[in-house]
Amino acid sequence: MSKSHKRSLIYTNPFLYRLMMFALYGREYFDRFAKIGFFVCDSSSVVELCCGFGDFYTYGLKNKQVDYSGVDLSPDFVDYGLKKGIKITEGDVNSFNFPRSDYYIMISSLYHFHPNPEIIIKKMLAAAVKSVIIVEPVKNLLNSRHKIISRLALLLTNEGEGKNNFRFTDGSLSQLMEAHFKKNIVKIAETKNGKEKIYILKPEIKT
Numbered sequence: 001m002s003k004s005h006k007r008s009l010i011y012t013n014p015f016l017y018r019l020m021m022f023a024l025y026g027r028e029y030f031d032r033f034a035k036i037g038f039f040v041c042d043s044s045s046v047v048e049l050c051c052g053f054g055d056f057y058t059y060g061l062k063n064k065q066v067d068y069s070g071v072d073l074s075p076d077f078v079d080y081g082l083k084k085g086i087k088i089t090e091g092d093v094n095s096f097n098f099p100r101s102d103y104y105i106m107i108s109s110l111y112h113f114h115p116n117p118e119i120i121i122k123k124m125l126a127a128a129v130k131s132v133i134i135v136e137p138v139k140n141l142l143n144s145r146h147k148i149i150s151r152l153a154l155l156l157t158n159e160g161e162g163k164n165n166f167r168f169t170d171g172s173l174s175q176l177m178e179a180h181f182k183k184n185i186v187k188i189a190e191t192k193n194g195k196e197k198i199y200i201l202k203p204e205i206k207t
């Protein structure tokens with residue numbers, strides 16, 4: 001069976017995906033991209049891993065004259081992004097050839113790399129010049145009291161590599177960051193109501 005057959009429906013249809021994110025986040029789905037974009041300097045280069053169809057570029061970076069490129073596993077998301085004129089490549093970031101870039105960013109996708117998410121962050125840090133930005137949900141929607149919310153969140157579990165019900169909490173994300181990246185952390189922020197944590201990491205100085 002091909003990856004696209006195994007992928008959950010939500011990752012094959014940009015309209016359904018946006019609808020679901022809007023159900024989970026409301027207006028904040030769009031507003032948070034502007035907040036994250038605030039950490040990116042004008043006229044810099046940006047690589048976004050697991051970029052979906054490029055909504056971070058559209059709502060967070062478009063007016064910053066950045067040299068943006070995204071990569072995502074979902075061919076449907078990539079096609080949709082390309083049609084909107086956004087530079088996105090189809091690919092698995094586990095086998096991605098990390099080019100040098102001022103910023104490396106990953107939004108709401110680190111849980112896909114459980115149980116060894118530090119591997120992907122280390123690769124980002126090795127290729128970044130200015131910062132690595134990790135934005136990850138920490139309020140576990142899978143355990144929401146509201147059945148509709150937990151059911152919707154469950155639909156986001158299969159990106160094509162099999163089911164993964166793992167989600168970060170504030171505690172487990174902070175544990176990961178402290179254990180592997182303590183010396184890289186320059187700032188920790190959050191999106192509205194603490195739904196997601198934003199970690200700004202500095203790459204090691206390259207000589």
Ligand SMILES: C[S@@+](CC[C@H](N)C(=O)[O-])C[C@H]1O[C@@H](n2cnc3c(N)ncnc32)[C@H](O)[C@@H]1O
Nearest residue numbers: 050051052072073074092093107108109112159
């Ligand atoms: C929850 S969505 C987040 C999309 C986007 N970052 C956003 O915030 O709207 C997770 C994304 O990760 C992508 N993805 C999951 N595993 C991946 C992998 N190994 N390589 C590339 N993309 C992957 C999925 O296709 C999906 O678009």
